[in-house]
Amino acid sequence: MSFALVFAASLIAVLALVGLAAWARIAAPTPPLDEPSARVLMAEEFPGEPLSALWLSADGTGAIGRAGDKALVLVRVGDAYAARRLPWSAARDAAIADGKLTLPGADAATPRLRLAVGAAWPPPEAPA
Amino acid sequence: MKTDLVTLATPFFVLAVIVEILAARFLAARARYEARDTAISLFMGLGSTAAGLLTAGVVAAATLFAYQHRLFTIPMTAWWAWVAIFFLEDLTYYLFHRLAHERRFWWASHVNHHTSQHYNLSTALRQTWTGGLAGTWLLWMPLAFLGFPPLMIATQKGISLIYQFWIHTEAIGRLPAPIEWLFNTPSHHRVHHARNPRYLDRNYAGILIIWDRMFGTFEPETDEERPRYGIVRNLGDFNLVRAVFHEWAAIGADLARARSLRDVAGYLFGPPGWSPDGSRETSAMLKARWAATRR
Numbered sequence: 001m002s003f004a005l006v007f008a009a010s011l012i013a014v015l016a017l018v019g020l021a022a023w024a025r026i027a028a029p030t031p032p033l034d035e036p037s038a039r040v041l042m043a044e045e046f047p048g049e050p051l052s053a054l055w056l057s058a059d060g061t062g063a064i065g066r067a068g069d070k071a072l073v074l075v076r077v078g079d080a081y082a083a084r085r086l087p088w089s090a091a092r093d094a095a096i097a098d099g100k101l102t103l104p105g106a107d108a109a110t111p112r113l114r115l116a117v118g119a120a121w122p123p124p125e126a127p128a
Numbered sequence: 129m130k131t132d133l134v135t136l137a138t139p140f141f142v143l144a145v146i147v148e149i150l151a152a153r154f155l156a157a158r159a160r161y162e163a164r165d166t167a168i169s170l171f172m173g174l175g176s177t178a179a180g181l182l183t184a185g186v187v188a189a190a191t192l193f194a195y196q197h198r199l200f201t202i203p204m205t206a207w208w209a210w211v212a213i214f215f216l217e218d219l220t221y222y223l224f225h226r227l228a229h230e231r232r233f234w235w236a237s238h239v240n241h242h243t244s245q246h247y248n249l250s251t252a253l254r255q256t257w258t259g260g261l262a263g264t265w266l267l268w269m270p271l272a273f274l275g276f277p278p279l280m281i282a283t284q285k286g287i288s289l290i291y292q293f294w295i296h297t298e299a300i301g302r303l304p305a306p307i308e309w310l311f312n313t314p315s316h317h318r319v320h321h322a323r324n325p326r327y328l329d330r331n332y333a334g335i336l337i338i339w340d341r342m343f344g345t346f347e348p349e350t351d352e353e354r355p356r357y358g359i360v361r362n363l364g365d366f367n368l369v370r371a372v373f374h375e376w377a378a379i380g381a382d383l384a385r386a387r388s389l390r391d392v393a394g395y396l397f398g399p400p401g402w403s404p405d406g407s408r409e410t411s412a413m414l415k416a417r418w419a420a421t422r423r
Contacts, residue, residue, distance in 0.1 A: 003181070006135060006138075007174070007177070007178065010138065010174050010177070011174060013142050014167070014170040014171060014173075014174055017142065017145055017146070017149075017166065017170055017250070018163055018166050018167045018170065020146060020149050021149055021161040021162070021163045021166040021250075022163035024149050024150070024152065024153040024161060025153075026149065026152045026153055026159065026160055026161050027160060027161065027162040027163070028160050028162070044356065047418070047421060048417070048421050075364060077245075077362065077363065077364060077365060077366070078162040078164055078165055078245075078366065079160070079162045079165075080162075080245035080246075080358070080362070081362070082361075082362040082363065082364040083361075083362065084361070084364075105364060106361075107361055107374075107378055108370070108374040108375070108377040108378040108381065109359075109361055109362070109363050109364060109370065109374045109375075109378070110361070110362075110363065110364030110365075111364075112364070113364060
């Protein structure tokens with residue numbers, strides 16, 4: 001019984017703290033990606049892998065870079081990014097539905113990567 | 129008993145998180161909070177408490193069994209006994225923590241604590257749900273077998289856990305050199321939570337950083353390279369279940385495709401990132417690649 005009370009009180013505290021964190025608006029600023037900012041992020045996440053092409057998602061929340069036969073993918077998660085390296089062919093052949101490119105995730109931590117697609121996909125440098 | 133000490137400290141934890149958020153909001157203290165990330169951290173803390181109950185009986189029974197077969201009888205009232213358990217428990221924590229990072233079976237439960245890309249006081253509460261099942265509590269059994277009373281062990285474990293709460297912050301810079309030399313500090317623990325190759329698998333300390341200095345796993349925080357937090361392959365969403373179990377699921381998928389006992393052993397007990405053909409990267413490989421780019 002006492003555990004149930006402590007647990008209930010803790011649950012209320014958790015909800016209050018989450019509310020406080022949302023109210024405070026102190027998340028990291030994440031303006032839509034442009035090419036320079038995407039390249040900086042790509043260099044941080046994939047050092048030593050120079051890009052031959054870069055594509056930004058339509059809403060600026062993600063990017064795909066091409067480095068040889070690899071697609072280097074960034075997807076915004078909250079105020080941060082998840083990065084994955086996929087075979088380029090997997091990115092090129094990925095399905096588009098409802099304006100979203102759905103890339104197969106490479107692992108259990110990210111089953112899918114979804115990016116808003118615009119007219120620019122695939123990048124002109126990519127082979128058809 | 130451990131739960132009692134930590135439960136007693138819980139109001140302090142809540143208050144400290146409030147203070148950190150308000151200090152960031154109104155005093156420009158260095159702290160970032162994203163609401164969904166905070167929710168995951170706090171719900172993982174809450175769930176960890178509940179999950180701990182599932183194995184608490186087994187842990188208590190095993191500790192009592194070891195104590196009943198103790199080598200010596202160490203009195204709780206002796207000052208030297210507290211000094212001894214302070215150092216021995218802290219060394220045990222170092223060993224546990226190193227194992228939890230360097231072998232995948234134990235990493236699967238500990239990775240939970242590292243999945244936030246933020247480093248704030250709520251991150252400290254992002255605790256595992258599966259630690260009891262992973263069995264790392266066995267590492268503390270030798271203390272009971274030596275003759276430290278279970279209550280004494282639980283108390284010191286609680287003290288260590290409470291100590292480690294306050295170091296999960298960016299709001300505190302570097303402390304005076306003697307403190308940084310001796311103790312685990314926010315600066316040292318920022319390094320531990322960083323995923324920059326330079327910082328991977330470093331600073332395993334609980335209270336005293338001396339163990340890392342002694343065993344070659346110490347890395348200072350540098351102004352040249354700010355820590356980037358999280359794990360090498362960060363989570364792609366805020367799904368609580370995925371956050372808790374993703375590495376266990378990944379192990380299951382790997383075991384399903386294992387072709388030999390060597391593969392099974394590697395997937396379970398190799399370093400995180402191990403693969404039979406070396407196509408994935410372990411921390412050691414990432415560090416080596418990083419070091420090569422600096423030459």
